[in-house]
Amino acid sequence: DAKTTQPxxxxxxxxxxxxxxxxxxxxxxxEYVYWYRxxxxxxxxYIIHGLKNNETNxxxxxxxxxxxxxxxxxxxxxxxxxxxxxxxIVRLNQAGTALIFGKGTTLSVSS
Amino acid sequence: xxxIHQWPATLVQPVGSPLSLECTVEGTSNPNLxxxxxxxxxxxxxxxxxVGIGQISSEVPQNLxxxxxxxxxxxxxxxxxxxxxxxxxxxxxxxxxxGEQFFGPxxxxxxx
Numbered sequence: 001d002a003k004t005t006q007p008x009x010x011x012x013x014x015x016x017x018x019x020x021x022x023x024x025x026x027x028x029x030x031e032y033v034y035w036y037r038x039x040x041x042x043x044x045x046y047i048i049h050g051l052k053n054n055e056t057n058x059x060x061x062x063x064x065x066x067x068x069x070x071x072x073x074x075x076x077x078x079x080x081x082x083x084x085x086x087x088x089i090v091r092l093n094q095a096g097t098a099l100i101f102g103k104g105t106t107l108s109v110s111s
Numbered sequence: 112x113x114x115i116h117q118w119p120a121t122l123v124q125p126v127g128s129p130l131s132l133e134c135t136v137e138g139t140s141n142p143n144l145x146x147x148x149x150x151x152x153x154x155x156x157x158x159x160x161x162v163g164i165g166q167i168s169s170e171v172p173q174n175l176x177x178x179x180x181x182x183x184x185x186x187x188x189x190x191x192x193x194x195x196x197x198x199x200x201x202x203x204x205x206x207x208x209x210g211e212q213f214f215g216p217x218x219x220x221x222x223x
Contacts, residue, residue, distance in 0.1 A: 043201045043214030044155065087155075098145050098170075099203075099212050101155035 004088045009106045012082075018075040020105050022088030025069040032093050033064060035073045036101075037084040044087065044101070047073065078109045113138035117202050117215040124222055130175075130189040132218050134202030137183065142204040144185040145212070146177055149199040161185060197222045 005023040012018040024033065034049040048055055048062045050071075055062040061074040075082055087104040091097055114137045124130060136142050146158040157170045159177035167177050174193055178186045185202060202215040 038155075041199075041217075041219075043203070043217050046211045046213070049211070098143075098157050098160050100157060101147075103154050 004090060004102055006086075006088050006102065006105045008103065009108070012075075012078045012107060012109050014080060014109055014111045015077055018078040018082065018107055018109070020073040020075075020086050020088075020107065021070065022072070023070045024088070024090045027068050027090050030092060031090045033062065033068075033071050034089045034091060034099065035060070035062065036087045036089065036099070037082075038087070038104070039081075039084045044099075047086075078107075080109050080111065083107060083109045113204075113213065115202060115204055115213055115215040117200075117218050119218060120216065121219045122221070124192050124220065126194055126222055127191045130187070130192050130196070130220070132187040132200055132202075132220075134185040134187075134215055135183055136185075136204045139183070139204065139206060141182060142206060144179065145203040145205070146185065146187050147201040147203065147214075149201065150195075151198065153198075155201070159187070192222045194222050196220065 032049050032051050035047040036044040037047055038044045048057055048060050050062045050064055064071045085104040085106050087101050089099050116135045118133055143162050145160045147155045148158050149155050160168050161179045164179055164182055174196060175187060175189050197220055200218045200220055203212050205212040
């Protein structure tokens with residue numbers, strides 16, 4: 001799996017958009033970009049994933065650059081409950097392959 | 112719907128004692144199953160994964176072992192715990208050919 005680079009921490013005011021960047025310059029053509037988050041003392045929670053096109057769901061939006069070497073997770077209206085460690089992972093969508101977690105970005109949302 | 116169970120939720124064990132953590136999945140068949148460990152202040156480390164009954168792949172050589180006696184059951188074991196085995200143990204499953212991986216609630220193990 002390609003490696004990713006994320007800032008160690010970010011701050012965001014409640015109600016504002018949180019934009020979390022991720023660099024994955026060695027991503028291959030058939031690798032997907034996944035985002036998970038881990039709230040303190042809980043298991044990781046799936047947020048969103050994509051291959052080439054931008055994706056949106058009820059939790060967030062994923063913007064992938066045209067060259068696929070970086071992406072941004074957008075939480076449009078951050079709340080205090082969004083405070084968590086956010087992991088950007090790239091992987092092949094094959095049976096048996098596991099998610100390999102890096103250190104992620106600790107997002108702190110404050111009022 | 113699919114659910115994943117882990118027990119116990121917390122466990123305190125003395126050094127040198129055995130360990131058995133159980134994970135079961137409901138609502139799916141032939142899942143890929145995974146064990147992860149998160150030491151205090153550290154990231155998630157993949158320990159084992161299994162694509163079927165009796166099939167175990169180890170990612171990191173260590174004091175632990177895993178078994179999959181049934182399709183939806185995954186067990187993490189140790190014969191003699193070390194202090195360094197303390198951590199938050201997470202079980203996860205993934206359907207074949209589908210990207211999303213679901214995690215259980217975890218077991219917090221403290222070895223004293």
